[in-house]
Amino acid sequence: MKFSIPRQSLDKAIQKVLAVVSPKTTLPVLANFLLEVNEKEKRIFLTATDLDMTVTTGVDATVEKGGSVTLPAKRCAEIVRELGDTDVLLSAEGEEITIKAGKSKFRIVGIPTEEFPSLPKSERASAFSVDAATLARMVDKVSFCTSKDETRPSLNGAIWEFAADHMGMTATDGHRLATFKTNGDFKALAGKNMIVPPKALGHAVRIISAEGGDSVSVSVHENHVAFFIGSTTINSRLLEGPFPNYRQVIPKDNDKELVLNRESLMSAVRRVAVLADSLTHQVRMTLTKKKVELVVSTPDVGEAREEIPGTFNAESLEVGYNANYLLDVLKHMDTDSIRFMLGSAVGAAIVSAVEETEGEEYVCLLMPLRLTS
Amino acid sequence: MLDRRTRRAGVGKTPHERLIFHVDMDAFFASVEVMCRPKLRGLPVIVCGKPTTRSVVAAASYPARKYGIRSGMSTVEAFNLCPHAVPVEGNPGQYIYVSLELLRIYKEFSTIVEPYSIDEAFIEMTGTEWTWDNCEEGARQIKECMRERFPDLTASIGVGPNKLIAKMCSGFQKPDGVSIVRPGEFTKVFGDLPVSKIWGVGNKTAVALSLMGVTRIHELAEFPVAMLRRRFGIVGEILHMMAAGRDDTPVTPYYEGMPVKSMGHEHTLPADTWDIAEAEKVLLRLSDQVARRMRKKEYLGNVISMRLRFSDFESVGRQKKIEFYTDEERVIYRVARDLMHRHWKQGRSIRLVGVHCSGLVKIPDVMQIDLFGQSEEDAHRKLLAVVDSIRDKYGEHAITRARLVSHDARIWGAPRRVSEPRFQRMSVGTVDPTAGMGWSPMSRWHDASGNVDNKPLNSSISTSPFDMLRWQDQDDRGRSGGS
Numbered sequence: 001m002k003f004s005i006p007r008q009s010l011d012k013a014i015q016k017v018l019a020v021v022s023p024k025t026t027l028p029v030l031a032n033f034l035l036e037v038n039e040k041e042k043r044i045f046l047t048a049t050d051l052d053m054t055v056t057t058g059v060d061a062t063v064e065k066g067g068s069v070t071l072p073a074k075r076c077a078e079i080v081r082e083l084g085d086t087d088v089l090l091s092a093e094g095e096e097i098t099i100k101a102g103k104s105k106f107r108i109v110g111i112p113t114e115e116f117p118s119l120p121k122s123e124r125a126s127a128f129s130v131d132a133a134t135l136a137r138m139v140d141k142v143s144f145c146t147s148k149d150e151t152r153p154s155l156n157g158a159i160w161e162f163a164a165d166h167m168g169m170t171a172t173d174g175h176r177l178a179t180f181k182t183n184g185d186f187k188a189l190a191g192k193n194m195i196v197p198p199k200a201l202g203h204a205v206r207i208i209s210a211e212g213g214d215s216v217s218v219s220v221h222e223n224h225v226a227f228f229i230g231s232t233t234i235n236s237r238l239l240e241g242p243f244p245n246y247r248q249v250i251p252k253d254n255d256k257e258l259v260l261n262r263e264s265l266m267s268a269v270r271r272v273a274v275l276a277d278s279l280t281h282q283v284r285m286t287l288t289k290k291k292v293e294l295v296v297s298t299p300d301v302g303e304a305r306e307e308i309p310g311t312f313n314a315e316s317l318e319v320g321y322n323a324n325y326l327l328d329v330l331k332h333m334d335t336d337s338i339r340f341m342l343g344s345a346v347g348a349a350i351v352s353a354v355e356e357t358e359g360e361e362y363v364c365l366l367m368p369l370r371l372t373s
Numbered sequence: 374m375l376d377r378r379t380r381r382a383g384v385g386k387t388p389h390e391r392l393i394f395h396v397d398m399d400a401f402f403a404s405v406e407v408m409c410r411p412k413l414r415g416l417p418v419i420v421c422g423k424p425t426t427r428s429v430v431a432a433a434s435y436p437a438r439k440y441g442i443r444s445g446m447s448t449v450e451a452f453n454l455c456p457h458a459v460p461v462e463g464n465p466g467q468y469i470y471v472s473l474e475l476l477r478i479y480k481e482f483s484t485i486v487e488p489y490s491i492d493e494a495f496i497e498m499t500g501t502e503w504t505w506d507n508c509e510e511g512a513r514q515i516k517e518c519m520r521e522r523f524p525d526l527t528a529s530i531g532v533g534p535n536k537l538i539a540k541m542c543s544g545f546q547k548p549d550g551v552s553i554v555r556p557g558e559f560t561k562v563f564g565d566l567p568v569s570k571i572w573g574v575g576n577k578t579a580v581a582l583s584l585m586g587v588t589r590i591h592e593l594a595e596f597p598v599a600m601l602r603r604r605f606g607i608v609g610e611i612l613h614m615m616a617a618g619r620d621d622t623p624v625t626p627y628y629e630g631m632p633v634k635s636m637g638h639e640h641t642l643p644a645d646t647w648d649i650a651e652a653e654k655v656l657l658r659l660s661d662q663v664a665r666r667m668r669k670k671e672y673l674g675n676v677i678s679m680r681l682r683f684s685d686f687e688s689v690g691r692q693k694k695i696e697f698y699t700d701e702e703r704v705i706y707r708v709a710r711d712l713m714h715r716h717w718k719q720g721r722s723i724r725l726v727g728v729h730c731s732g733l734v735k736i737p738d739v740m741q742i743d744l745f746g747q748s749e750e751d752a753h754r755k756l757l758a759v760v761d762s763i764r765d766k767y768g769e770h771a772i773t774r775a776r777l778v779s780h781d782a783r784i785w786g787a788p789r790r791v792s793e794p795r796f797q798r799m800s801v802g803t804v805d806p807t808a809g810m811g812w813s814p815m816s817r818w819h820d821a822s823g824n825v826d827n828k829p830l831n832s833s834i835s836t837s838p839f840d841m842l843r844w845q846d847q848d849d850r851g852r853s854g855g856s
Contacts (some may be wrong), residue, residue, distance in 0.1 A: 148696040174743045249744050280737045368740045
């Protein structure tokens with residue numbers, strides 16, 4: 001195996017796959033990249049995996065001799081980052097890899113390629129195409145709600161669903177829920193759904209911004225999904241369902257409407273939450289016709305109060321939320337003016353923009369804290 | 374007695390004027406046993422677990438110590454050293470009673486008493502009638518009061534200007550001694566001793582220090598603090614202070630309440646095992662005990678630690694912080710099991726398994742309401758409440774997980790027979806509140822003779838600790854129309 005490549009191209013390729021390499025791993029080979037050199041295509045392919053997710057990226061190079069080898073990811077990335085802007089010459093003999101650039105020379109010991117886990121096969125031919133910007137937007141809007149509680153494994157991912165005229169993504173951790181729907185022609189996929197881990201979605205968004213390009217090809221298999229973004233492929237294991245029936249918990253008859261300015265609510269919550277209890281992060285909101293009063297009162301810490309204007313169409317109501325959950329939801333709303341639809345002090349609040357973007361539907365659900373007197 | 378009563382101590386005094394006593398009972402458990410059974414007096418008594426099980430020496434009387442028996446040693450080893458040693462099964466209730474009585478005695482000398490362990494206490498004598506001039510007499514009087522109340526108990530008392538020095542010198546003249554180290558005498562008395570003699574400095578720190586060329590306490594005190602800080606972080610500064618005999622920590626009276634920092638259980642297996650599944654079962658049982666204790670005391674925790682000791686007595690302890698607070702054994706077990714699998718190497722036989730939960734907070738009075746509300750979470754909480762109430766009423770072993778039935782019998786002793794009246798009252802069968810929840814009343818399975826593990830279990834009784842999830846999933850499958 002022997003090839004040369006401009007340092008910057010190699011560095012870019014490494015950065016695309018480096019995030020997958022976990023710092024602590026039980027299997028030593030998982031700390032390595034798989035480097036495959038294709039003599040015919042004059043390309044090199046870098047692959048990293050954590051067994052749940054595999055990322056492969058290809059880049060053009062001046063190939064003298066093909067072959068494959070695995071090399072320690074972190075060390076290799078550091079070396080390439082520190083090299084001057086010249087061409088890098090990589091060659092391997094057995095498990096020994098030599099990196100030369102200018103007057104620098106490194107010899108690294110790799111692990112035989114056979115020890116690298118076999119990778120799931122995904123065909124680009126069977127993939128469907130999704131607008132890259134829409135996918136990135138959808139992921140950003142919902143993935144913050146995925147659960148980290150391992151006792152509810154199906155909630156550890158976001159469900160991606162398709163119908164004939166729209167696709168949607170939903171995530172929830174049982175305390176809040178975000179669901180995003182966008183219109184389009186998805187007849188071929190109607191009825192399909194899958195639960196995707198947030199790590200894969202987040203990585204896909206990062207690669208979208210790194211690679212550019214308008215569309216992403218996605219191919220769905222029985223238990224994994226593949227994203228083809230430019231020269232990079234992300235393969236991820238899908239989570240096993242069933243995803244809870246979230247439609248059932250979105251209240252239909254919440255009739256109390258609170259409209260307020262997102263920015264002012266967000267900054268007020270940030271201020272009062274400084275004194276919030278470190279476990280519950282409780283913020284108590286008293287809603288009246290013309291204003292909302294935010295109160296945080298924590299024994300042994302202190303009390304904070306703030307009033308912000310808002311319009312509420314019902315009699316006064318007192319409701320408590322976890323400040324962090326509230327801020328998370330507010331951060332992901334785009335518009336200045338937002339609407340809370342409430343039923344009771346112990347029911348879910350539906351948070352949405354007052355003016356929705358054409359062809360899109362974005363709704364968040366926020367569960368309150370059960371307040372004691 | 375009144376003349377010994379004290380004034381509120383310590384106010385307005387500078388630290389170097391402090392006068393602290395550290396009382397350390399001599400062979401406490403063994404002495405209490407001898408006190409209760411005078412015929413054991415003068416015999417090599419070892420206090421340990423059930424003689425039929427494999428256990429360790431919790432305490433050895435002074436006659437037993439002459440043979441080299443030390444607490445922490447396995448009983449087998451102890452009997453090898455002294456075949457005629459008298460094993461006595463420990464009686465924690467008795468020790469707690471004596472320990473509380475002793476605290477009452479100390480409180481006659483000062484209002485500020487900190488119980489440090491069941492057989493040790495710090496007494497803040499600053500500001501009382503006892504001063505550096507008559508402190509030896511004070512210590513003698515404490516011992517005398519103790520002897521009046523419990524004739525067989527003796528204590529060694531260390532007197533120092535702070536807790537560190539008092540603690541370090543109480544071991545000087547054991548048993549039944551009084552050691553005094555006055556302000557300014559620390560280096561003279563302790564300077565030439567090895568660093569491992571400092572309270573809290575263990576073998577690993579001592580080795581790390583010896584690699585830096587520091588072996589004696591005075592060398593540590595003279596060592597540049599900046600280098601210690603670089604090597605040990607903040608602990609480096611503390612080490613440097615301790616080596617100079619400086620310590621400002623106050624004596625915390627127990628009635629001010631000391632916050633609970635962690636809850637945990639450890640268990641030495643009846644026989645070392647290579648089988649990780651066996652260790653898993655012990656871990657599950659311990660997680661269950663820890664979670665039960667946390668629920669009883671109304672605590673939630675978010676740091677879970679696991680400890681393994683192997684047959685060569687090497688230990689490994691690892692912890693993980695989780696994203697949320699819990700008091701449920703399924704969470705504690707799952708995290709601890711992952712840690713165990715990660716840090717156990719195949720072929721190493723396990724001697725001890727332990728699990729702890731820390732990062733404790735009191736259960737808040739506001740609760741986050743769940744979106745999928747009453748289904749999974751509430752069902753599980755209800756189940757836990759039922760299990761807790763059964764245990765409150767019928768005892769800790771009245772109900773256990775099906776997976777642990779035969780295991781509990783082996784490790785924790787056989788479950789009680791069905792014929793025992795208190796179990797006959799429990800409805801087993803049609804109105805069993807826990808049917809199908811992965812829990813089984815012990816009586817139900819005990820009745821089925823033979824090895825329960827080998828019998829096919831009713832499909833509704835699961836052997837997995839995370840059954841609740843599977844049922845929830847099945848429920849969801851039934852209800853789900855959304856996905």
